[in-house]
Amino acid sequence: MSESAVNLRYFILGLLTRQPMSGYDVKRFLKSLSWLIGSPSAGSIYPALRVLLQDHLVKVDVELREDRPPRKVYTITQAGRRVLQLWIERPVGPGTSMKAFMMRLVLASNYPRTGLVAHMQQRRSEVANHQHALEQIGKGLGERDDIGQRLAVDYALAVARAELAWLDAELTGAAQELAFVGTR
Amino acid sequence: MSESAVNLRYFILGLLTRQPMSGYDVKRFLKSLSWLIGSPSAGSIYPALRVLLQDHLVKVDVELREDRPPRKVYTITQAGRRVLQLWIERPVGPGTSMKAFMMRLVLASNYPRTGLVAHMQQRRSEVANHQHALEQIGKGLGERDDIGQRLAVDYALAVARAELAWLDAELTGAAQELAFVGTR
């Protein structure tokens, strides 16, 4: 359950590589993807942006409009891009949540193609491991009355299988692309 | 992203309905299911148990062993069972994470059968909603260069489809059981 820490800041930093955004923009965007990543409240987004600003990883331009609170548009700096690259290239250890994987997937455009493939392969092996572990648990359960545990393990297995199927399909596609690029 | 709060305490309380456990037992069990629910550190489990104890929802028996730290075995009290029922019957609002759903699924044996079915139907409609929302986002993305967003949405859709398939299969099974019980 570790390393959810620090992630929101880096993820927001990553979003700013697509285009400059205000805190409110970030909030709206995250809300639209709430299913994938969660929808953090204002009380975590604005402070996160302030920290990024203090660390000089983003700069801010204030858009003044008449009779409204000013809109503060944040832009990633060169230093920000460097720090983001370090974060993105840092291999994610075992036990990474789907949410953490999703975050990096959303930021795919910041990866070199091979880096993205490596990241997906990493996920593939993680999920395969856990699938195996779940199957073992399932067997161990046998005829007992752990109805809840059996349901939960079964549910998780169904999800794991879907993840693996998607990753395999996507990875074979990517492998062909890379092979093509390599031979032309 | 709300209401992760308070959950670990209740979930641990729920685990104690299966059998009395020590903090270390809880930790080991959670670790084995880390993929489903996450594996909280000692720093959250032991304090959680202390709070449960202070609220008289569990009681503790100390097993003294030679030359080792004593093992503290926690047992749920009647008051604990009542509080757990209230938590379990409280309808989970929209935006509930898979993890929160999993927690309640693991505790399925504490539900009356119809309550469990209702809970799964609730999840079904939630996932269906989000699937729809994701499909809309996917269409809106079109031919743009949001490669990351497209991948993430696609991935989430694959997972959502798997969840729906599982829930539908399980719910039709449960419906037949209930019908059978109803007619005999």
Place this chain on the structure above:
DNA sequence: AAGCGCATGTAAAAGGTTACATGATTAC
């Protein structure tokens, strides 16, 4: 001899949510 599993816990720090505060504009 080093490290892991057992077994408990605490303290500091980080992170997040909830609730509040402000205030204009737009849609019903």
Place this chain on the structure above:
DNA sequence: GTAATCATGTAACCTTTTACATGCGCTT
């Protein structure tokens, strides 16, 4: 006229992680 959306932010509170502290027994 009432509610939602836009737009920012703060403060108190809660939970969780990280890192530490202790110490035995077993395995490599």
